[in-house]
Amino acid sequence: MRARLLPLVAVTAAGLLALTGCVANATGSDSPNGALTVDSSADACTLSAAEAPSGNLSFTVTNSGDQVTEFYLLAEDGLRIVGEVENIGPGLSRDLVVQLPAGNYLTTCKPGMVGDGIDKTAFTVTDSGDDVVVDADLDAQVEVANTNYAAYVRDQVAQLVTGTQAFADAYLAGDDDTARALYAPTRAHWERVETVAESFGDLDPQLDLREADLEEGQAWTGWHAIEKDLWPADAEAGFAAYTPEQRENLSGLLVSDTETLNEKVQELDFTLAQQTNGAIGLLDEVATGKVTGEEEFWSHTDLWDFQANIDGAQVLYSGVRDILLEEDAELAADLDAEFAALQSLLDAQRVGDGFTLYTALSPAEVKAFADQVNALGEPLNQLTATLVL
Amino acid sequence: MTDSPAHAPDAHAPRGLSRRGLLGLAGAGVAGLGLGIAGDRAALAVTAPAAGTNAGAVYPFYATHQAGIVTPAQDRLHFAAFDVADGTSRAELIELLRDWSAAAALMTAGKDVGEYGSVNGPYDAPPEDTGEALGLPPTGLTITFGFGPSLFQTTAGVDRFGLAARRPAELVDLPHFPGDMLDDGRSGGDLCIQACADDPQVAVHAIRNLSRIAFGRAAIRWSQLGFGRTSSTSTSQATPRNLFGFKDGTANIKAEEPAALTEHLWVGSDDGQAWLAGGSYLVARRIRMTIETWDRTSLREQETVIGRNKGEGAPLSGGTEFTGPDFELAGRADEPLIGTAAHVRLAHPGQNDGVRMLRRGYNFVDGNDALGRLDAGLFFISFQRTPATFTAVQLNLARHDALNEYIRHVGSALFAVPPGAAQGSYVGAPLFA
Numbered sequence: 115m116r117a118r119l120l121p122l123v124a125v126t127a128a129g130l131l132a133l134t135g136c137v138a139n140a141t142g143s144d145s146p147n148g149a150l151t152v153d154s155s156a157d158a159c160t161l162s163a164a165e166a167p168s169g170n171l172s173f174t175v176t177n178s179g180d181q182v183t184e185f186y187l188l189a190e191d192g193l194r195i196v197g198e199v200e201n202i203g204p205g206l207s208r209d210l211v212v213q214l215p216a217g218n219y220l221t222t223c224k225p226g227m228v229g230d231g232i233d234k235t236a237f238t239v240t241d242s243g244d245d246v247v248v249d250a251d252l253d254a255q256v257e258v259a260n261t262n263y264a265a266y267v268r269d270q271v272a273q274l275v276t277g278t279q280a281f282a283d284a285y286l287a288g289d290d291d292t293a294r295a296l297y298a299p300t301r302a303h304w305e306r307v308e309t310v311a312e313s314f315g316d317l318d319p320q321l322d323l324r325e326a327d328l329e330e331g332q333a334w335t336g337w338h339a340i341e342k343d344l345w346p347a348d349a350e351a352g353f354a355a356y357t358p359e360q361r362e363n364l365s366g367l368l369v370s371d372t373e374t375l376n377e378k379v380q381e382l383d384f385t386l387a388q389q390t391n392g393a394i395g396l397l398d399e400v401a402t403g404k405v406t407g408e409e410e411f412w413s414h415t416d417l418w419d420f421q422a423n424i425d426g427a428q429v430l431y432s433g434v435r436d437i438l439l440e441e442d443a444e445l446a447a448d449l450d451a452e453f454a455a456l457q458s459l460l461d462a463q464r465v466g467d468g469f470t471l472y473t474a475l476s477p478a479e480v481k482a483f484a485d486q487v488n489a490l491g492e493p494l495n496q497l498t499a500t501l502v503l
Numbered sequence: 504m505t506d507s508p509a510h511a512p513d514a515h516a517p518r519g520l521s522r523r524g525l526l527g528l529a530g531a532g533v534a535g536l537g538l539g540i541a542g543d544r545a546a547l548a549v550t551a552p553a554a555g556t557n558a559g560a561v562y563p564f565y566a567t568h569q570a571g572i573v574t575p576a577q578d579r580l581h582f583a584a585f586d587v588a589d590g591t592s593r594a595e596l597i598e599l600l601r602d603w604s605a606a607a608a609l610m611t612a613g614k615d616v617g618e619y620g621s622v623n624g625p626y627d628a629p630p631e632d633t634g635e636a637l638g639l640p641p642t643g644l645t646i647t648f649g650f651g652p653s654l655f656q657t658t659a660g661v662d663r664f665g666l667a668a669r670r671p672a673e674l675v676d677l678p679h680f681p682g683d684m685l686d687d688g689r690s691g692g693d694l695c696i697q698a699c700a701d702d703p704q705v706a707v708h709a710i711r712n713l714s715r716i717a718f719g720r721a722a723i724r725w726s727q728l729g730f731g732r733t734s735s736t737s738t739s740q741a742t743p744r745n746l747f748g749f750k751d752g753t754a755n756i757k758a759e760e761p762a763a764l765t766e767h768l769w770v771g772s773d774d775g776q777a778w779l780a781g782g783s784y785l786v787a788r789r790i791r792m793t794i795e796t797w798d799r800t801s802l803r804e805q806e807t808v809i810g811r812n813k814g815e816g817a818p819l820s821g822g823t824e825f826t827g828p829d830f831e832l833a834g835r836a837d838e839p840l841i842g843t844a845a846h847v848r849l850a851h852p853g854q855n856d857g858v859r860m861l862r863r864g865y866n867f868v869d870g871n872d873a874l875g876r877l878d879a880g881l882f883f884i885s886f887q888r889t890p891a892t893f894t895a896v897q898l899n900l901a902r903h904d905a906l907n908e909y910i911r912h913v914g915s916a917l918f919a920v921p922p923g924a925a926q927g928s929y930v931g932a933p934l935f936a
Contacts, residue, residue: 177821182834201834203821206812227835329681329898394799398908401796405874408684477873484874488795495799 151176152221154183154202159223159233167242168216175199176207177225184224185210186231192220200227216241252437259433260384266429267307271372271379274303278372282365285340294344298410298418298468301337305422306429307379309395314378320371324411335367338411345412386434390498393430396423397491405484407472417469420483421460427494428453434501442500445493452490459486560643560701564608566923568769568781569930571645572861572886573758575737577699580729580865581706582787582882583714584692584916585721587654593664597935599720603648603696603713604929613641616712633715636708642701646709648930649695649785649918652676669934671776673784673890674919680901682912689789689914692724697785697884699863703730725914727789729865729882736863742816742824746792746866746879747909749809750816753824754851756861767859770888778933781922783886786860786893789867789914792880797909808905810845818847830854844905855896860887880910890917 149172151162156179175185181204187197196219197212216239222231277300284292304311304322312318319327321336328334342349343356343364356364384392403409404420431449438446459482463470475483562570587596606616615621617631624630655670656662676691698709707728714723733745734752738759745751756763765771772780797805802813810828811818818828819840830848834840841848852859863886868879887893901907924930 182821182832182840184835201819201840203817203819203832203834203840205822205826206817206819207814208812326684327681328679329901330678332681398796402793402908481874484876491796491799495801498801 149174152185152223153178154185154223154225155179156181156225157232159185159221159231159235161221161235161237164236165238165240166214167244168214168239169242169244170211170213171239173197173199173210173212174207175202175210175223177202177204179225180204181226184227184231186222186224187212187214187237188220188222188234190218190220192234214239252440255437256386259386259389259437263389263430263433264383267310267379267382270303270307271311271376274300275372275376277303278369282369285344286361286365288361290344293340294413297337297341297344297413298415301415302418302422302425304337305399305419306426308399308423308426309392310379310382311375312395314375317371317375317378320367321375324408326408335364336371337368340364340368341410342412345414348412386437387498387502389430389434390501393427393497394491394495396427396430397487397494399423401484401487401491405480405487407480410472414471414473415468416472417460417463421469424453424456424460431494431497434497437501438497445496445500448493449490449497452486452493456483456486456490459483559640561612561641562643562645564604564611564646564924565926568783569645569647569920569923570611571647571697571699572768572783572863572920573736573764574643574645574699575740575758576732576734576863577643577645577706578701578730578732579699579703579706580732580882580884581698581703581710581726582729582884583696583698583710583726584651584724584787585694585696585714585717586724587663587693587721588719591663591720593935595720596664597929599717600648600931601929602716604924606713606716607646607648607709607930610636610709610712611641611644611646613644616716633708633711635711636705639702639705639708642705644698644700644705644709646713647697647699647785647920649697649920650674650931650934651692651694651916651918653691654693666934669776669778671774671779671919673775674917677786677890677894677897677915677917680897680912682901682907683915684911684913685915686913689725689727691916692918694721695785695787695916695918703728727787727867727882727914728869729867731866733864733866733881734862736861745864745881746794746868747797747805747809749805749811749813750824751881752862752864753811753816754859756859763859764861767888767892768861768886774888778936779919779921783861783888783920784890784893785918785920786883786885786887786890787914787916787918788883788912790881790883791878791911791913793876793909793911794879795876800909807842808844808846808909810841810847819845842905844903846900846904846906849899849904850896855899858887858892858895860885860892860896886920 150166152173152175153160154175154177161173173185173187175183177183183202183204184198184200185202186195187210188194189196196214197210199208199210202208219237219239220234221237222234224231277296281293281296281300284290284296308322311321319336322338323334323336324338325334325342342353343361346353346355400420400423404416404423407414407416409419410416431453435446435449438449460469463475463479562574564570587599591599609616615632615634615637617624619625619631621630621632621634621637652670652674654664655666655674679685696710696713698706698713700706700709710726732743734755735742736755736758738757742750742753756767758764768783770779770782770784774780800808806812806819816824818826820826820829820832821840828841828847828851830839830841830851830853832840848854862884864881864883866879867882868877871877885893921931921934924932
């Protein structure tokens with residue numbers, strides 16, 4: 115895993131260079147001939163060379179025109195997009211790093227982002243002897259992964275709706291023991307799809323805002339507002355238990371906002387990049403909020419959230435794992451190992467149906483979690499660059 | 504500008520300062536003659552400039568405005584907030600400010616503190632100056648003083664120094680911003696000192712000696728070392744990078760914009776409390792960056808969050824670093840090239856009723872936390888005519904900024920920075936007049 119980082123840093127941003135599983139000993143042979151420049155002006159799309167050897171190629175696209183431009187590398191049929199960079203503002207440069215097998219291609223620029231592109235020019239990739247695997251028909255696999263993930267999100271949110279109703283009922287009835295017991299297991303459904311839930315504007319703050327995130331005068335609603343009422347032990351001096359009216363208001367909003375969320379996820383579908391970035395986002399949630407014990411400030415049930423975030427990331431990863439195996443088996447092996455290592459750390463903290471409270475973890479145990487999150491995070495964050503052009 | 508570099512230090516030392524100080528000043532007037540006088544670092548610098556280009560730069564302490572604001576930002580910072588000791592009287596507070604001013608005038612001129620300095624005093628007494636800057640040029644040292652809200656009135660409402668009536672209405676603790684995770688031990692303070700220099704040892708020497716002078720009257724509440732200025736305050740300076748690797752502060756107010764300084768930086772004589780005219784408000788925020796998470800985000804995400812490209816610092820709408828951002832220009836799917844949550848958009852004056860501030864922050868790395876993450880970030884410092892400017896911009900950022908995922912505000916303080924001291928007087932004298 116550490117070795118993977120080096121070629122990435124040394125060359126450029128895109129993870130394609132890390133495809134060491136497919137490219138025979140690419141080191142050293144790719145850099146001198148790999149760099150090409152593209153000048154995208156108002157009426158021309160000029161490449162520094164008309165051919166290049168197969169392997170990792172880098173196109174530095176400079177927009178010398180005065181409109182936003184795009185650069186496309188097309189297959190010989192002029193239709194299939196092999197690589198693209200979009201949204202290059204006037205005067206800016208952006209790199210396209212792509213792994214190309216030998217063959218005939220077309221290049222074109224699209225100043226103003228309209229039309230078919232200008233200056234369509236043949237571009238030839240000669241055989242350098244590097245073995246570049248041609249993409250199999252991945253579209254079908256990607257489609258399956260997208261459909262499966264959309265179904266998973268709907269299922270989790272449906273369970274969240276049911277669980278939230280039960281939790282709200284108990285809380286409203288004053289059955290605090292039941293409410294406390296339902297709190298973390300119910301929230302797990304939210305945490306598993308947290309990055310999706312966060313994409314709906316105000317719903318996320320209404321449902322999941324922490325007290326520190328409030329601005330002065332802002333009303334506090336959602337899970338954590340109720341959490342404080344249920345676990346007031348760490349509350350500031352003078353904190354008063356909520357009145358029945360407050361309980362009714364908070365539990366009512368929690369239920370109705372969750373129902374709104376449920377409606378919104380029905381029509382969702384996902385791109386491959388949204389899935390890979392979703393997995394990355396979930397792990398970032400773990401790294402910034404759960405490992406530090408900031409998320410469940412009053413109940414200290416951070417490990418439940420931790421597990422749920424990992425569940426969600428694992429589902430996302432599993433959905434694209436078959437595609438990854440073809441693209442980069444070594445990265446897949448890394449991820450398998452790091453996910454397993456993190457899970458074994460979590461399993462060691464299982465108590466009954468749940469986990470150790472965050473406050474009962476030793477500093478060494480927290481440190482071990484943080485280290486393993488980093489260990490998983492580094493390869494996981496290569497996923498988008500490896501799978502998505 | 505009264506803060507422009509002068510290579511000959513001020514020839515007038517306040518009376519009663521020290522014999523040592525006067526000797527040093529006399530020497531510095533003529534380059535080279537001062538060499539024979541121990542501790543006269545400005546004079547030494549004339550013949551032996553250090554590696555930095557600014558090694559010999561000297562900014563006079565006595566000036567219309569305090570130095571260290573529009574002064575071209577030096578490379579290093581040592582910032583300290585002090586609490587005045589219990590039982591200190593108004594007269595003792597004034598005496599402290601007099602002593603601090605005298606010492607600051609000496610140190611910024613490249614001289615040792617006190618009558619005898621580091622090595623020329625009585626053999627059986629501890630040296631007056633701590634000595635670690637001996638032989639070092641002043642490297643553009645500036646020392647800037649400020650007064651916190653609690654100096655005027657404690658949170659319990661106690662008016663310790665008879666200043667409550669002279670407190671500017673705006674000088675109150677900043678509000679809680681969404682996401683603030685402030686540590687009381689890194690926030691607030693009765694007094695502050697910002698020491699900036701191109702040599703870290705020179706900046707530390709300043710705070711160390713001023714702290715020593717204050718013992719018994721005021722003690723350090725918190726302090727912060729900074730390296731790598733993150734803003735340029737003059738058009739003569741290149742824009743530096745913060746620890747996210749991006750250029751920061753491109754659209755800062757610059758010393759070369761006198762009208763903007765008057766409008767946005769200096770407190771006017773009609774702004775409220777007359778004693779603060781020609782001064783400014785200093786906001787300090789310790790902003791922790793979760794750089795480990797940031798470092799594994801894609802270049803696309805990093806540039807999207809900031810709204811500039813990483814290489815040159817040009818806005819994503821095109822052009823070069825100093826091209827104004829075009830927030831309307833749309834790319835694919837009609838989405839603006841600079842996203843609605845991009846930092847450059849939310850922080851831009853055009854999105855904040857035209858208000859501007861002068862930023863003067865520094866990077867910091869204070870070891871690591873218990874999880875093995877670098878305790879790194881930006882020690883944000885801004886100067887503005889009213890704290891309301893900062894509050895408005897920060898509220899906008901705290902609500903919407905995509906960067907919030909990677910930063911955490913952990914320290915906060917606000918200080919009124921009085922105008923510069925006149926010859927023979929001391930910093931803040933109009934407040935006590």
